[in-house]
Amino acid sequence: MTEHSAQSQGATELLAFRLGDQEYCVDIMSVREIRGWTRATPLPFAPGHVKGVINLRGTILPVIDLAVRLGMDAVAGDERNVIIVVAVNGHTVGLLVDAVSDILSIAHDDFQPPPDLGDSRAAMCISALTLVDDRLIRVLDLGAVLPRQSADAA
């Protein structure tokens, strides 16, 4: 589906994935790896979107249920789901999503700024929208998705 010709100057490569019946994507440069679903160990008294922690080759990796974070129903959490390991602001975090769907190369001109969606949870996390073959792809702003470290540490 991805056309090499589109990979010209001014294009961004994105990893697209499904959450429920919607498609989202993140900049592929922030993706470290994609893992199959692993049962996460819940953290007591953690916010609802924090699914817990998993063992990533010996380090403890926090996992976030992206659907809950965006105000949707929780991801079922079974073998069909995947965890996308991303690095943001020096932290490594796992994003639990339904499934990875595509790798896209989108020219900068094809991005549309999101219309004013108010301040719903999801709207705060979307940096742009784009249409690929009539599918609406929502580009996530990872910095907004992941909790602010400074605020949480305080």
Next chain:
Amino acid sequence: MSDDAINAIRASFFEECEELVESLHDALEQMDRGTGDDETVNVVFRAVHSIKGGAGAFGLGDLVDFAHRFETVLDDLRSRRLRADAQAIRLFFQGADLLHDHVRAARSDAPPPDGADAVLHALEALPLTRAPQGAGAVDFTPMLIDLGFAGLAEDQQALNGTVPWQIRFTPRHGLYASGNEPLLILRSLAALGQARVTCIAPPDLALSVEAAEEPRLTWEIELAGDVPEVDLHEAFDFVTDVSDLSIRRAPAPTGAVETAGVSDQPASDPAETAEHLPPDRPKPDPRPEAEWLPATVRVDLDRVDRLVNLVGELVISHAMLAQSVSEAGIAEHGAVSGGLEAFQVLTRDIQDSVMMIRAQPVKPLFQRMARIVRETSLAVGKTVRLLTEGEATEIDKTVIERLSDPLTHMIRNAVDHGIEPPEVRLAAGKPAQGTVTLTASHRAGRVMVEIADDGAGIDRDRVRRTAVARGLIAPDAQPTEAEIDNLLFLPGFTTAAAVSSYSGRGVGLDVVKSAISGLGGRISIQAEPGRGTRFSISLPLTLAVLDGMVVRVADQTVVVPLSAIMETVLLSPENIRRVGGSTELLHVRGRLLPLFDLGAQLGFRPARGSERDQIVILTAQDDGSRAALVVDAILDQRQVVIKGLSRQYGRTPGVAAATILGDGQVALILDPSDLMAGARAPAPAPVSLAG
């Protein structure tokens, strides 16, 4: 081009400076105790001189200037123009402290410390006497010592670089009665190094029926090789109370003893010393500690930490292997289980060895405390001396680093609040000079650090009144003495009538306590009115692994540190008592303990009544009380590798860290004290129920 190389040399120069400052302090302390000799003075001089030399090479002007002026004064001492009386030694200590400050300032490119000039002026103002000898005779002394090293080196090689241990071991009746066997102990000693065992039987060893059960034998073991003392004590771990045991280094050959005799006369005539020295040449010289230092290498801490992490992985991978073996149903196979067991023993040995690399003696830390005592006592107008014991005790580097602040705080407290002013002490029949004792030792797999002062102890009436005034306890409460003492650890608690600049600024013992708990340690306090106060800190040997009990609660697997568990009890309806609707108490041997459902405490399930056949873990709290935690099952008891939890989502109450279990799952490591502290505070409980 060679910036890196120069930085590396510079870094190693500062490392050397730290060592030189340490030896400088050692030598000054020897002089202070009156056990120093000419060589001690030389050590002092050489330390300052070497720092000056190195500093010159790196163009550290301020450090060179200070060291030079200090050295000039010390040169007067070396050439006997200056007498090392108490006042001079006190100034030397201040000089050494300032030198240390200068080194640190130079290291971090900071401006030089203040107050250097005042001390230098005081040093330079020390009265000089006329030199009894010409300068030539004085310079002659170090020459002789240098000659000594040549003969010494050969001697030391013959001894394999170490002095043998001499151990004398006499079992008493109880040793045999408790099923211990000297032969096994002797064998384990022989495994440590080259052992020569002599059995000493009394000459009147008659075999009669009456005397047959009386132990009569004594063993003397000479153990050569590089064996740490703690290993020796470990060999006798189970029999120390049922045997007479002495462990010491083999006495130095006679020559050294003779020299020590000479050194007892302060400022002995160099000519006389020289007369004594030549026959001593082939024997070890009078500086016992310096020459038995084994060869060492400097290693980057990062490399060691990498090794520590890898060993942690090894422990986890062993656990995983053991689990797959048992799942495959071949655990019963003799060779497989034997191999796994050997693997486990090896893993543990490697781990212990790696941890020993990270371990460092507490001596530099204690020396820093000696400085705190000097400065604080000067500031508050008391005379206080610091006695240290167990300076060679080794603790994990990180623990030592993080122990510095709490220890400083407690030492200041001891000097400022603990020790009374001289006139009060004299009136109480105590010597005017107060004593603070700092002790480190290994005990039962943990490190004990104790800070004791011989001051007034704790004014319990005042503590109680203050606590009532602040609403910390009810006015009609009748706390026990221990409970009153523990009030001191509450946040913001201070009884100091006058807030001095050194302690009692509202930053109290609660900060000390949380720093210690952050290290997985515990702190306790014992006070005796009029006799003094003693703080005991118990610390884990390492921050990387812990022995834990793996338990299941609400379908989750969690680890409870074994050090926090007192006992486990099977729950039965008979030993549960209810208070009101939801509060449950556990009745154990006449004591009633609050009963908590661990699952509810962690928010994994709503609180519910306890059921029979559940298991209760009794945990020791920091304040000495106990709490009972209900769990669903105990799965295992094993060593786990501590993995830090990211603080990204804030601190999780009651959770200290995480670990990875044999099946690759992450399990949380609990901190029962923290968990219970949250449970006792009334606010959070209803909130978690509502949510």
